[in-house]
Amino acid sequence: MALHLVRKACGCRRFIRAFHGGISADPVPQNNGIHRIFSGIQPTGIPHLGNYLGAIESWVSLQEKCSSVLFSIVDLHSITVPQDPAVLHQSILDITAVLLACGINPEKSILFQQSQRKNASLKQEGTVGLFTYPVLQAADILLYKSTHVPVGEDQVTHMELARDLAQRFNKKYGEFFPVPTSLLTTMKRVKSLRDPSAKMSKSDPDKLATVRVTDSPEEIMMKFRKAVTDFTSEVTYDPSTRLGVSNMVDIHAAVTGLTIEEVICQSVGLDTAQYKVVVAEAVIQKFAPIKNEIERLKMDEGYLRKVLQVGTEKAKELAKPVCQEVKKLVGF
Numbered sequence: 001m002a003l004h005l006v007r008k009a010c011g012c013r014r015f016i017r018a019f020h021g022g023i024s025a026d027p028v029p030q031n032n033g034i035h036r037i038f039s040g041i042q043p044t045g046i047p048h049l050g051n052y053l054g055a056i057e058s059w060v061s062l063q064e065k066c067s068s069v070l071f072s073i074v075d076l077h078s079i080t081v082p083q084d085p086a087v088l089h090q091s092i093l094d095i096t097a098v099l100l101a102c103g104i105n106p107e108k109s110i111l112f113q114q115s116q117r118k119n120a121s122l123k124q125e126g127t128v129g130l131f132t133y134p135v136l137q138a139a140d141i142l143l144y145k146s147t148h149v150p151v152g153e154d155q156v157t158h159m160e161l162a163r164d165l166a167q168r169f170n171k172k173y174g175e176f177f178p179v180p181t182s183l184l185t186t187m188k189r190v191k192s193l194r195d196p197s198a199k200m201s202k203s204d205p206d207k208l209a210t211v212r213v214t215d216s217p218e219e220i221m222m223k224f225r226k227a228v229t230d231f232t233s234e235v236t237y238d239p240s241t242r243l244g245v246s247n248m249v250d251i252h253a254a255v256t257g258l259t260i261e262e263v264i265c266q267s268v269g270l271d272t273a274q275y276k277v278v279v280a281e282a283v284i285q286k287f288a289p290i291k292n293e294i295e296r297l298k299m300d301e302g303y304l305r306k307v308l309q310v311g312t313e314k315a316k317e318l319a320k321p322v323c324q325e326v327k328k329l330v331g332f
C-alpha cells in the first residue's frame with residue numbers, strides 16, 4: 001500500500017525502490033488529489049551523517065520527483081530544551097546554508113522556518129515541551145495535508161501519533177486529512193561510531209561518535225579510525241552480530257552508491273583498521289563539495305534570509321485554506 005501511494009504521489013517507480021517499505025497508510029482518499037511531501041529538521045547543531053543519509057539526501061531526490069515538497073526548519077521544536085537566543089538565531093541561518101548546500105533547491109521545495117509560520121504562542125519549557133512535542137509535529141504535517149514524510153527511524157513513533165490524529169479527525173469530521181506515510185531510506189538508522197548499538201546523534205556527549213557534515217577531513221578520518229568495531233579483522237556484513245563493521249559497510253555503500261555486495265567484494269584482503277580509512281575517505285569525498293558550498297552560502301546571509309522569507313510566504317499560502325476548512329468542520 002505504501003509503495004502504491006508513493007508511486008502515485010511521485011510518479012516514479014525506480015526512485016521509490018530506494019526506500020524501505022516505511023509505515024503503510026490506510027487507503028484514505030486523497031482529498032482534492034493533493035499529494036504532498038513534508039519533513040522537518042531541528043536547527044540545533046550541525047547536521048550529521050545520520051541526518052544526511054537518513055533524511056536530507058532523500059529530500060533532495062524527492063524534490064526532483066514530486067511537485068509539492070515542504071521542508072521546515074523546526075525552531076519551535078528545538079526550544080523544548082533551553083537555547084541561547086543569539087545562538088539559535090544563527091543556527092537557523094546555518095542550517096539553511098547546510099540544506100541548500102546539500103542540494104535543497106528553493107525553486108523546487110518550500111524551505112521555511114516553522115516559528116514564522118505558526119501564529120499561536122507555542123513557547124514551551126522543560127517537561128511540558130517534551131510532552132507536547134509529538135503533537136506539534138503532527139500539526140506540522142497535517143497543516144499542509146501532507147501525504148508522505150521522509151524521516152529516519154527515530155521519528156516513527158511520532159509519525160504514529162500524526163497518523164492516529166488524522167484518523168481520529170477524519171472519523172469525527174469526515175475524510176479530510178490524508179493519513180501520512182513515513183518514507184524510510186535504507187539508512188534509516190545510522191549508528192554511533194562509538195556505540196554501534198545506539199543511533200548517531202547530535203547530542204552524543206562523545207564527540208567521536210558523530211560525524212558532522214562540516215567536519216574537516218582530519219576530524220572525519222580520526223573519528224572513523226577510532227570507531228568501535230570488534231575483534232574480528234575481516235570485513236563482513238552481518239548487522240545482527242557485527243554491528244560496528246556493518247554500520248561502516250552501510251555508510252560506505254550509501255556514500256558511494258555501491259551495493260553492500262560490491263562494497264564487501266572491494267574490501268576483500270583489508271582488515272577492519274584499513275577498511276575504516278577507506279570508509280573515512282569516501283565520506284570525506286562525499287562531504288567535500290557540500291562543505292565548500294556551506295562556506296560560500298554562509299557569507300551571504302541576505303540570500304539565506306530571503307530564501308526563508310519566500311518559503312514562509314509560500315507555506316502560509318498552502319496552510320491557509322487547510323486552517324480555514326478545519327475551523328469550518330469543527331464549527332468555529
Ligand SMILES: Nc1ncnc2c1ncn2[C@@H]1O[C@H](COP(=O)(O)OC(=O)[C@@H](N)Cc2c[nH]c3ccccc23)[C@@H](O)[C@H]1O
Pocket residue numbers: 038039040041042043049050051052053054055056074077136137138140141149150151152153154155158187188189190191199200201
Ligand atoms: N542516526 C540517524 N540515522 C538516520 N536518520 C537520522 C538519524 N538521526 C536523525 N535522523 C533523521 O534526521 C532528520 C532530522 O532529525 P531531527 O532530530 O532534527 O528531527 C526531529 O527532531 C523531528 N522531530 C523534526 C520534525 C518536526 N516536525 C516534523 C514533521 C515531520 C518530520 C520531522 C519533523 C529526521 O528525519 C531524523 O529521523
